[in-house]
Structure formats: structure tokens, C-alpha cells
Amino acid sequence: MSVLSLIIKREFIAKVRNKSFIVMTFLSPLLIVGMSFLIGYLVNMNNAEVKKVAIHDESGIFKNDFKDTKKTIYVDLSAMPLQVAKDTASKSYEGLIYIPKVNNPKELLTKVEYISDDSPSMDFIMSMEEVIDHQLTQNNLKELGFDYDKIEKAKTNASIHLTKFSGEDSIKGLNEIKIVIGSAFGYLIMMFIIIYGNFVMRSVIEEKTNRIIEIIISSVKPFQLMLGKIIGNSLAGLLQFTIWAIVGITLLIGVASFFGVQTGAQASINPEMINAAQQEMGGTMQSYIKEILNLPLGTLISCFVIYFIGGYFLYSSLYAAIGAAVDSETDSQQFLLPIIMPMMLGVYVGFFTVMNDPHGTVATVFSIIPLTAPIVMLMRIPFGVPWWQLVISITLLFGTFLLVVWFASKIYRVGILMYGKKPTWKELYKWLKY
Amino acid sequence: MSSILEVKNVVKQYGDYTALNSVSLKVPKGSIYGLLGPNGAGKTSLIRIINQITMPDSGEVILDGEKLAPHHVQHIGYMPEERGLYKTMKVGEQALYLAQLKGLSKAEAKKQLQYWFEKLEIQGWWNKKIQELSKGMAQKIQFVVTVLHQPKLLIFDEPFSGFDPVNANIIKDEILELKKKGSTIIFSTHRMESVEEMCDDIALIHKSNKLIEGKLIDVKKEHRTNAFEVGILSDNIERLMYELTQQFTLEQTNFKSLNDELKLEVQLGNGTPNALLNILTQNGQVTHFVEKIPSVNDIFIQTVSRK
Incomplete structure (x- = not known):
């Protein structure tokens, strides 16, 4: 067996046998699925709470304009004197909408009060204001002699029909779907790099603090050791990711079908509406699925693999160099920031620019700069990227990758033999010349 | 005797700092070679170059007649001063891995490992993790992984540090046995008593330069001071002293003995031992007469403080 494959094997086994790795592998999907359901449950519970709001209308303008919603029930207390209504409301209602008596309804624009000890949500305030605006606008129109x-x-409600030049129908919301898919891939790469880059770094630091490094590199070249480490750890990472995907999907399907039965039972109160909604949904779903299948999935997946390899190797060799330069993980912080920055930049630039204009200058430039390309380019791919941009981006990525590996292995080679001091940036630069 | 390792004019610089200034060495085949020097002298830099961990800026290293090349790592066994093993890896797996990195096949490594485990009576440790072992026990494993691939050249950096006297002795015997089997051993150490006891040849490096190299006995001859320690029981000390000071330089000294005699260190100068002995025998009963041989320690301190 070659030396490199021996190292890869050892790194892989050492990682996979690690207790915390095993625990994380099987616990994380449970945690994530559990968390998402907990959040969903809590949100539902929050929504299920119905607020009772009292109305005291002295103007007589708003008769039944405040309509009950799922979240709010309005109770008219106009018959009571104001003070009694206030007392009642403060005891058993969420709040009181007080509409004073006015000569000119226009005064109501600023005179309506909402009395409550709890501060109301923005949503609720807007819904109240909407009701008032609507009623007053109607009044105004009548006054001006218009027939409301x-x-x-x-009034009309236009809906633009989206087609392509090829004559195919397109559907609305496709952009959002593309963004979600692209972002998911980009995000996945970033997470992988951060998690497994850290693994690589920790494993380098471990060898350094164990002092075994000197024995190992008296047998193999530092570069072989670094490469073996990166590959071994990434294989362990891929295994973990695969297990996560399988366990996560199984759990999601299991839990979703369990909950699905429950929501069905609740919804049986109004089966007709559900049916209608489902039919409509079904129709759109079909065209969505068709559209998703129309996305450049082949390009997307093959690019995912290419950018994944390029990006991961680029960053993890930097992580390895940092691990070699420092003596403990706490010392690594100052060097990690410049690594994490471009990734964060990639994610945020991706989210904000690609969504607005996938082929705009900023999005294009960031999808070509090697440090952000693995993230931003993947976000752009669902929108279709000209092949020449892909070629430039990938060439640059792998060119930089080679350069960075060379540079990292120099720092690595010197760093692993430096014990007991925290290097400065200047020293790292000096090491390059050793 | 031919040399197994030849270092020729090796220069190594780190930035502005010169770690090795044109150092040349010859390590005879089958010897135990002591590489001495104070901290920071350049010993570790030299050893790292021999192990191809770093490359010299200029000069070359010849191993057994060939210019040092990557495949030579399998002929060298190295135990660094900073001992280290994977703490969470099992002893057996770890030793196998390290031996395979040195180019042994798995089967061969296993065979060798079993031999050594039996020899050092540590068979029960195969499935233990290093972190479960004591420091001394881990040191034994370290020794085993160093010699496992039967290297021609063994380099031990401070080999006895961390061992208790019993285990240090076991390791010493193993090293002597390896020498008998034809391995050449380089010691890098500060512990002069082990050099005195075991080394055939020594080299002294100080401030990046080699100052002394040669057979231990030759080095000692070179550094002899021509001084004798004498002990004498005499009735007429005044006359004795008078006669002695006519020819020699004297100094009161001290050494262990059973008698309450006069103890002197005599610098012969141009005189001969016999002339000294003549005066002594004429004036009393000689109880002690020994040439003062410089210890490695004396040579070390002398040389280092002179420069």
C-alpha cells in the first residue's frame, strides 16, 4: 500500500472511530428534525391563541367593519358607557379600540385609540389601520359623489402570463425555487468546508501537541501527510453527510406522515375547501415539479461536485496550514477570521445579489473570484450560467487551489516543527522563504 | 573502518540565523557515536537534515555510500527528544502504521512487533491506548517503533530521559545488542555519563560549528593535562614538598581514600611520571598514584567555555 493511502486510511479510521464523531453522526439528524418540529409546533401554538379585542365606537361609523379573523375576535361594547367598557376590557379583553365621537369623520384619521397594556404586534396595528382607512376612503368617495x-x-387585478421564447409556460415563484435550490447547495458547501476544515486543523494540532509529527515526517513528506489528512477527513465527512442525509430523510418522511394524518383529521371540519385547495395546489405542484426537472440538474450536480472538491481542498489546506502554525486551537482564532470572511461574504452576497439579479455584475464577479465561487456560482447555476463563465471560474478555482496548497504546505512544513510560540503574520511570511 | 554516514560541509540557515556552519562528520559503521553540544548548538538541525525532515542549504549527506535520497528513510530509525505517539490510537495499530510508513509490509511489521513485545515483556499492551499507559511504558513503545524496521542507522535524541533506572538499563542493553547486530547508533545527549560508558566516537558541536570529532579515547588523549593525583603517607612533609616544588607544580586536592594521607595534584610539566615516583618513594609510603584523565564532561565544559 502506498504511503498516501496508508495515511488516508489512518486519518479516516481515527476520525470515524472517534466517539464524538459517532455521537454527532447519529444525534444531529435527530436534533435537527426534532428542533424543526419543536419550532413548528411552537409557532402553531402561538398562532392558535385567539385574542379578544373590545370596540367602543361612539362615532357610529364602524358598524361591522372589524371582522373576526383566526387570531382576533372583535366584541362591540359601544352600548356601555366608556368607563365601564374600559374596565371590562382591561379585565377580560386583550385591548380596547376607542373611536370617539367626531364632527367630521376625517378627524378620525388621528383620533382612534387602541388601549391595551400589551404592546400590539405590527400586523395587528396595520390591520386596524387598514379597516379605518378603508372606511374613511369610502366615506370620502361618497362625499365627492362617487359611487363606491x-x-x-x-378595479382590476392583472396577472401576467409568463412564457419563454420557446413557447413553454413558465410559472411564478420559479425564481424563488431556483434561489432556494442554489442556496441550499452553496450553503452545504460552506458548512462542509467549515466543519471538516476544522477537523483537518484539529488533527494537525493534535499531531503537533502529541509530538508525533517529527516521527511521521521522518518517514513521509509533510506534503503527503497534509494531503492524506485532507482526503481522509473529507472521506469521513462525506460518510457523515451521507448518513445524515439518509437518517434525516427517513425521519422527515416518518414524522411528516405521522403529522399528516393528524392535520387531515383536524381539517375534516371543512372538507370541501380542503379539496378545492388541494386540487389547485396539485395543479401548480405539477408544473413546479416539471420546472424543477427542467432546471440544469446535470450541470448543477456535476458543478456541485467540482466546486465542492475545489473549494474544500482550497480551504482545508489553509486550515491545515493554520493548524501547523499554532500550538492550540485557541491560538487559531486570529488566523481563522480571514478564512471565514470570504465564505460569509459569499453566502450573503449570494443571497442578496443573486436573488435580485443572477446575472448582474456583482453576482458574476463573485462567482468568478475563487474564494467565493464555490458558493456564489452554485447559487447562480439554476438560473443558467454561460459556459465561458463556468470555465473561467473553475480554471481560476483550481489554479488558486494549486497555489494555495503549495503555499500552505510551505507553512505547514515549517510550522509543524515550531513549538511553543504563537507566530505572527510576519513570521508566517518568513516561513514561506525557508 | 568505513563510515555509514558522512556529513559534508552542511550549511543550514533560518533567515539570518545560521544553525549549521559548514559542519562535516564521519560516523564509523557499527559504532556508537555521541553527538554532543549545549542547547541550541545545532544538533537537532543536523539530525533533522539526516532524517530528511529539512534540507540543507548547501553541502551533502552520504548514507552508506549513497547520496541521501527519499528511499533512505527505511534505513534510519529516529527517536526525537520530544517523544510522541497518537494518544488515542491502540499500541499495536500505531506501531504497525508507523512501521508501514517506513516501508515494511504489514505481515513483516507484525512479526517484528511480536518479537519486540515478547522481548520487552509487554505483550499485554497490544490493545491498550497510549493514554492508558504510564510515561515510562510509552517510552518503551517509542523505542520499539524506532527500531522495528531494523534500520542500519539509529538516531536517539536523549535516549534515557524519562526512563527509570531499571528500564534505562533494559534499553541500554537493547542498544548494545543492536550494535552487536551491526546497527550504527547516534546519541544526541547532554548526559555525559552515558557517553562515557557507551560511546566509541564523539563529536562536539557548539554555536553551529563542529569543534571536536574522533574516537573517544583519542579525544581524551588530546585533552590529557599530564597531571597526576598522588597520595602519600610521609613523616617529613616539609622535605617532600620542597623536593616536589623544585620540579613540579603542586595543588592540594581531594579524592576518596581510606587513609589520612597527603593528597596532591601534580602537574608534570617537562618531568616524567618516574621522576615523580622517585621523589615520592624516597619520602614515604605511596598510597595513590593515578593519571588524571579528563572526563567527557570536563572536555565538554572546557571546549565550550573556551570558545
Whole structure:
């Protein structure tokens, strides 16, 4: 067996046998699925709470305009004197909407009060204001002699039909889907790099603090050791990712089908509406699925692999160099920041620019700069990227990768033999010349 | 005797700092060679170059007649001063891994490992992790992984540090046995008593330069001071002293003895031992007469403080 494969094997086995690795592998999917359901449950519970709000309308303008919603029930206390209504409301209601008596309804624009000890949500305030605006606008129109009903009828609601030049139908919301898919891939790469890059770094530091490093590199070249470490750890990472995917999907399907039965039972109160909604949903779902299948999936997946390898090797060799330069993980912080920065930049630039304009200058430039390309380019690919941009981006990525590996292995080679001091940036630069 | 290792004019610089200034050495085949020098003298730099961990800036290293090349790592066994093993790896797996990195096949490594485990009576440790072993026990494993691939050249950096006297003795015997089997051994150490006891040849490096090299006995001859320690029981000390000071330089000294005699260190100068002995025998009963041989320690301190 060659030396490199021996090292890869040892790194892989050492990682996989590690107790915390095993625990994390099987616990993380449970945690994530559990968390997401907990969050979902809590949100539901929050929404299920119904607020009772009292109305005291002295103006008589708002009769039944405050309509009950799922979250809010309005109770009219106009018959009571104001003070009694306030007392009642403070005891058994969420709040009181007080509409004073005015000469001119326009005064109501600023005179309506909401009395409550709890501060109301933005949503609720807006819904109240909407009701008031609606009623006052109607009043205004009437005063000016317009027929409100006719105006309502005259209102239109346009819907643009989206097609492609090829004549195919497209659907709305496709951009969002593309963003979600692209971001998911980009995010995945970033997570992988951060998690397993750290593994590599820790394993380098471990060898250094164990002092075994000198024995190992009296048998193999530092570069072989570094490469073996990166590959071994990434294989362990891939195994973990695969297990996560399998366990996660199984769990999701299991839990979703369990919950699915429950929601069905609850919804049986109004089966007709559900049916109608489902049919409509089904129709759109079908065209969504068709659209997703129309995405450049082949390109997406092969690019994912290419960018994944390029990005991971690029960054993890930097992680290895940092591990070699420092004596303990706490010392690594100052060197880690410049590594994490471009990744964060990639993710945020990706989210904000690609969504607005996938082929804009910023998005294009960031998808070509090697340090952000693995993340941003993957976000762009679902929107279709010209092949020449892909070629430039990938060539640059692998060119930089070779350069960085060379540079990292120099620092690594010197760093692993330096004990007991925390190097400065200047020293790292000096090491390059040794 | 031919040399197994020849270092020729090796220069190593780290930035502005010169770690090795054109150092040349010849390590005879089958010898135990002591590489001495104070801290920071350049010993570790030299050893790392021999192990191809770093490359010399200029000069070359010849191993057994060939210019040092990557495949030579399998002929060298190295135990660094900073001992280290994977703490969470099992002893057996770890030793196998390290032996395979040195180019042994798995089967061969296993065979050798069993031999050594039996020899050092540590068979029960195969499945233990290093972190479960005591420091001394881990040192034994370290020794085994160093010699496992039967290297021609063994380099031990401070081999006895960390061993209790019993284990140090076991390791010493193993090293002597390896020498008998034809291995050449380089010691890098500060412990002069082990040099005195075991080394055939020594080299002294100080401030990046080699100052002394040669057979231990030759080095000692070179550094002899021509001084004798004498003990004498005399009735007429005044006359004795008078006669002695006519020819020699004297100094009161001290050594262990059973008598309450006069103890002197005599510098012969141009005189001969016999002339000294004549005066002594004429004036009393000689109880002690020994040439003062410089210890390695004396040579070390003398040389280092002179420069």
C-alpha cells in the first residue's frame, strides 16, 4: 500500500472511530428534525391563541367593519358607557379600540385609540389601520359623489402570463425555487468546508501537541501527510453527510406522515375547501415539479461536485496550514477570521445579489473570484450560467487551489516543527522563504 | 573502518540565523557515536537534515555510500527528544502504521512487533491506548517503533530521559545488542555519563560549528593535562614538598581514600611520571598514584567555555 493511502486510511479510521464523531453522526439528524418540529409546533401554538379585542365606537361609523379573523375576535361594547367598557376590557379583553365621537369623520384619521397594556404586534396595528382607512376612503368617495360600488367593480387585478421564447409556460415563484435550490447547495458547501476544515486543523494540532509529527515526517513528506489528512477527513465527512442525509430523510418522511394524518383529521371540519385547495395546489405542484426537472440538474450536480472538491481542498489546506502554525486551537482564532470572511461574504452576497439579479455584475464577479465561487456560482447555476463563465471560474478555482496548497504546505512544513510560540503574520511570511 | 554516514560541509540557515556552519562528520559503521553540544548548538538541525525532515542549504549527506535520497528513510530509525505517539490510537495499530510508513509490509511489521513485545515483556499492551499507559511504558513503545524496521542507522535524541533506572538499563542493553547486530547508533545527549560508558566516537558541536570529532579515547588523549593525583603517607612533609616544588607544580586536592594521607595534584610539566615516583618513594609510603584523565564532561565544559 502506498504511503498516501496508508495515511488516508489512518486519518479516516481515527476520525470515524472517534466517539464524538459517532455521537454527532447519529444525534444531529435527530436534533435537527426534532428542533424543526419543536419550532413548528411552537409557532402553531402561538398562532392558535385567539385574542379578544373590545370596540367602543361612539362615532357610529364602524358598524361591522372589524371582522373576526383566526387570531382576533372583535366584541362591540359601544352600548356601555366608556368607563365601564374600559374596565371590562382591561379585565377580560386583550385591548380596547376607542373611536370617539367626531364632527367630521376625517378627524378620525388621528383620533382612534387602541388601549391595551400589551404592546400590539405590527400586523395587528396595520390591520386596524387598514379597516379605518378603508372606511374613511369610502366615506370620502361618497362625499365627492362617487359611487363606491362602481369603483370597486371597476378595479382590476392583472396577472401576467409568463412564457419563454420557446413557447413553454413558465410559472411564478420559479425564481424563488431556483434561489432556494442554489442556496441550499452553496450553503452545504460552506458548512462542509467549515466543519471538516476544522477537523483537518484539529488533527494537525493534535499531531503537533502529541509530538508525533517529527516521527511521521521522518518517514513521509509533510506534503503527503497534509494531503492524506485532507482526503481522509473529507472521506469521513462525506460518510457523515451521507448518513445524515439518509437518517434525516427517513425521519422527515416518518414524522411528516405521522403529522399528516393528524392535520387531515383536524381539517375534516371543512372538507370541501380542503379539496378545492388541494386540487389547485396539485395543479401548480405539477408544473413546479416539471420546472424543477427542467432546471440544469446535470450541470448543477456535476458543478456541485467540482466546486465542492475545489473549494474544500482550497480551504482545508489553509486550515491545515493554520493548524501547523499554532500550538492550540485557541491560538487559531486570529488566523481563522480571514478564512471565514470570504465564505460569509459569499453566502450573503449570494443571497442578496443573486436573488435580485443572477446575472448582474456583482453576482458574476463573485462567482468568478475563487474564494467565493464555490458558493456564489452554485447559487447562480439554476438560473443558467454561460459556459465561458463556468470555465473561467473553475480554471481560476483550481489554479488558486494549486497555489494555495503549495503555499500552505510551505507553512505547514515549517510550522509543524515550531513549538511553543504563537507566530505572527510576519513570521508566517518568513516561513514561506525557508 | 568505513563510515555509514558522512556529513559534508552542511550549511543550514533560518533567515539570518545560521544553525549549521559548514559542519562535516564521519560516523564509523557499527559504532556508537555521541553527538554532543549545549542547547541550541545545532544538533537537532543536523539530525533533522539526516532524517530528511529539512534540507540543507548547501553541502551533502552520504548514507552508506549513497547520496541521501527519499528511499533512505527505511534505513534510519529516529527517536526525537520530544517523544510522541497518537494518544488515542491502540499500541499495536500505531506501531504497525508507523512501521508501514517506513516501508515494511504489514505481515513483516507484525512479526517484528511480536518479537519486540515478547522481548520487552509487554505483550499485554497490544490493545491498550497510549493514554492508558504510564510515561515510562510509552517510552518503551517509542523505542520499539524506532527500531522495528531494523534500520542500519539509529538516531536517539536523549535516549534515557524519562526512563527509570531499571528500564534505562533494559534499553541500554537493547542498544548494545543492536550494535552487536551491526546497527550504527547516534546519541544526541547532554548526559555525559552515558557517553562515557557507551560511546566509541564523539563529536562536539557548539554555536553551529563542529569543534571536536574522533574516537573517544583519542579525544581524551588530546585533552590529557599530564597531571597526576598522588597520595602519600610521609613523616617529613616539609622535605617532600620542597623536593616536589623544585620540579613540579603542586595543588592540594581531594579524592576518596581510606587513609589520612597527603593528597596532591601534580602537574608534570617537562618531568616524567618516574621522576615523580622517585621523589615520592624516597619520602614515604605511596598510597595513590593515578593519571588524571579528563572526563567527557570536563572536555565538554572546557571546549565550550573556551570558545
